[in-house]
Amino acid sequence: MIRPAETADLKRIEGLVAQVRAGLTSLTVDRATLREKIARSSTSFAKEAREPASEEYFFVLADDDRGEIAGMCALQAAVGLQDASYSYRIGTVVHASKQLNVHRVHPALYLSNDYTGCTELTSLFLGPAHRGKGLGTLLSKSRLLFIAEFPHRFAEKVIAEIRGISDDRGRSPFWDGLGRHFFSMDFPTADHLVGTGHKSFIAELMPKHPIYVVFLSNEAQEAIGKPHPNSRRAMELLEDEGFHYENYVDIFDGGPTVECRRDEIRAVHSSERCLIEIGPVEAEATRCLLANTRVQDFRCCVAHIVRRDPGEVVMSEETAHLMRIRAGDQVRVLEL
Known part of the structure; x- marks a missing residue:
């Protein structure tokens, strides 16, 4: 966790x-x-x-x-x-001479x-x-x-x-x-x-x-x-x-x-907030990365969930306890 x-x-x-x-x-x-x-x-x-x-x-x-x-x-x-x-930014320096028919391209490091x-x-x-x-x-x-x-x-x-x-x-x-x-x-x-x-x-x-x-x-x-x-x-x-x-x-x-x-x-554009229910999670449940929505008490773990209605998921009581959340709270979900 x-x-x-x-x-x-x-x-x-x-x-x-x-x-x-x-x-x-x-x-x-x-x-x-x-x-x-x-x-x-x-x-x-x-x-x-x-x-x-x-x-x-x-x-x-x-x-x-x-x-x-x-x-x-x-x-x-x-x-x-x-x-x-x-x-260091890797840039390009070109040295060329028409008279000598020389054209050299050199990568150079620029402090940035x-x-x-x-x-x-x-x-x-x-x-x-x-x-x-x-x-x-x-x-x-x-x-x-x-x-x-x-x-x-x-x-x-x-x-x-x-x-x-x-x-x-x-x-x-x-x-x-x-x-x-x-x-x-x-x-x-x-x-x-x-x-x-x-x-x-x-x-x-x-x-x-x-x-x-x-x-x-x-x-x-x-x-x-x-x-x-x-x-x-x-x-x-x-x-x-x-x-x-x-x-x-x-x-x-x-x-x-x-x-x-x-x-x-x-992870930013593909994750979503969902309401949670607590209940049994079947073996064929979806494996996800879950995070609660608190700053100071932030918790994140990998767990299995069951998707119900759009925007709602079911997680086990053990996972909810680990993440310090309760039924009705929101959780951020990212499928792995």
């Missing part, structure tokens, strides 16, 4: 984040940073937001009966409003703040012991149902930075080919600094002029716009929702950024 993260979850979240490899900047093994993230999220859930600002919504995949947290994900309502948000104000999907991580059970789909899509239910809290464009190529030691070929020449530190160190909120060095040290891709090593060039193997499935889930790559990459590991208009996301 997906719910907002709470202060009481801190120790379990910390243990889960300890399993994260370098490259997932929004999740850092630092207790103070995680505590602040949870506090900021709690404030955001409690806020009567009428438009996207600096809110952050942090969710966990929890089994509260067992006291276990299997995964997490988050939403940044609008990035870059307090701390600048940077990407183009995604300022966009909503960002962040912090997606599922513990290794829980993979291969369909829980990654629940994690990924649950936050999209939150957007569908409360669209006024989010921007018209939604993005997600996909983790780029790095090895088990935290070595990133894109960073080694570019970033290290300007920052004089290894990739894990830079990643940790950003994850703990120290971002000013990016603006201070990042090259301001276009960088010709041809000047990078072959290994660095090949990493541009490529997802880490462990993040490929996450990217595919977003592509199924309508997200697409538009030649923007992460400034550290070169991973792709995907984007979609909020109202064109499948």
